[in-house]
Amino acid sequence: MLPEYFCTADVVDKRHVTDSGGHREERYVIRTLLQVDGKQWPIEVTLTDRSDMRFRMLLGREAMKHFITVCPDKSYITGKELARSYKKKINFKKK
Numbered sequence: 001m002l003p004e005y006f007c008t009a010d011v012v013d014k015r016h017v018t019d020s021g022g023h024r025e026e027r028y029v030i031r032t033l034l035q036v037d038g039k040q041w042p043i044e045v046t047l048t049d050r051s052d053m054r055f056r057m058l059l060g061r062e063a064m065k066h067f068i069t070v071c072p073d074k075s076y077i078t079g080k081e082l083a084r085s086y087k088k089k090i091n092f093k094k095k
Contacts, residue, residue, distance in 0.1 A: 010031070014027070027046040030045050036068065036078060
């Protein structure tokens with residue numbers, strides 16, 4: 001199990017989101033910087049509990065638009081450094 005990290009961010013909005021299973025829920029929205037393969041840009045993130053899911057975060061079209069090209073037949077083209085760095089992060093307060 002991955003460690004839990006507690007962070008703070010300003011809430012910029014609350015939105016109703018429908019997940020892939022058709023369930024609708026209200027989620028908080030924050031702005032943060034995303035860094036992928038040495039490039040970074042601001043994105044909006046809706047928050048929900050994904051602790052029981054394989055991927056802790058999903059990127060939507062708007063977060064990738066103009067910055068990322070998706071190759072559906074490939075995986076981990078930029079490497080697995082993000083997964084490794086998530087496990088090793090020490091600059092967050094752990095509770």
